[in-house]
Amino acid sequence: MRVVRYAEADLPAGPARQVAELEAAAWPGAEPGHDPALAPRALLLLTADGTVAASLALLFKEIRLAGRTYRAAGLSAVVTRSTLRGRGCGARLVAAARAELAADPAVDLALFSCDRPLAPFYEAAGFPVLPGTVLVGGTPGQPLATDAPGFDKVVVAAFFTDEPARDRAAFTGARVPLYPGNTDRLW
Template sequence: MNFPEADTPPALNKQVSELRDEAWPPDSASAPGTFAHDPALRPVSMLLVDGATVLAALDILTKELVHAGQRYRAAGLSTVVTRGTARGQGHGRRLVTAAREAMAAMDLDIGLFTCDRPLQPFYESAGWQHLPGAVLIGGTPQAPFPSDRPGFDKVTLAGFFSSRARSHRSAFPHSRIELYPGEIDKLW
């Protein structure tokens, strides 16, 4: 199921909040400051639902970016989570694959996001491509938030959707990509 984030039905939204709290307990050091996304990034929530139960959820955020002199319509994955009792059954992979396919159909040029290094094989199994040496720079130009900051162990993954993006693919590995999604979603 896909909804603009603000239009997610309350009963489903409540379950998604519970899944996020399960994955990132609010009192833990790994918990994001907030799960609310900047409306300027046009968040879309994707949910894998069985009956009335949310098994997995993620958000897609979009914005334009400029890299190596080219302007791209870009999107990324955020807050990817699978219900603890449903892990290991392929639900997360199914949803992440569906998100990549949905993004390819959204008139986007590229999908870009970071993940913890141990999750790289999971995302690659869902069709995403690793960009070796690539660093996403989040935050803002005045307050950058790079994915290679101390204490992070992130890798950058991508999907090249448009022919223009595919023809410029070589500009992305081993580069610093100025994403700048803002202060709310410092790094998607």
């Protein structure tokens, strides 16, 4: 298997169709694709015959917190083909995403939310939980927070700055104004 990367707008038709099918099976009724303002990139894990085994999207935006502006990335729509689950495909792809973000000088941190039961999966890939942190998504006029009633979310992050301990402390226990818009309300 191999990992391939595309700007979402440049994703070839065959893999794009497979990603849409995987996402529709995982999240019925959700609209495919991401807000172009978030510069979405698709990461795919392909089998030898070109089948999409797993996919995810990387989304990007600046976040202002604690008097600083951070260049943030988030993982979104992480999904593995149901017939290949339990074989490490998702773990391999998430680890590749972390490595790609860590090597990108335009990214200060990776920050996203996940369902609480998935936290150990993301922690194993190098995204520790930020205790007490809440992401506030949506828009300032229509916010959607990870601590909203009915959500059981945690926030995970990896810091790639010169002072990761300082920056982790700034984000720990904070309400982070993510505001990615109405398409990707929480990434």
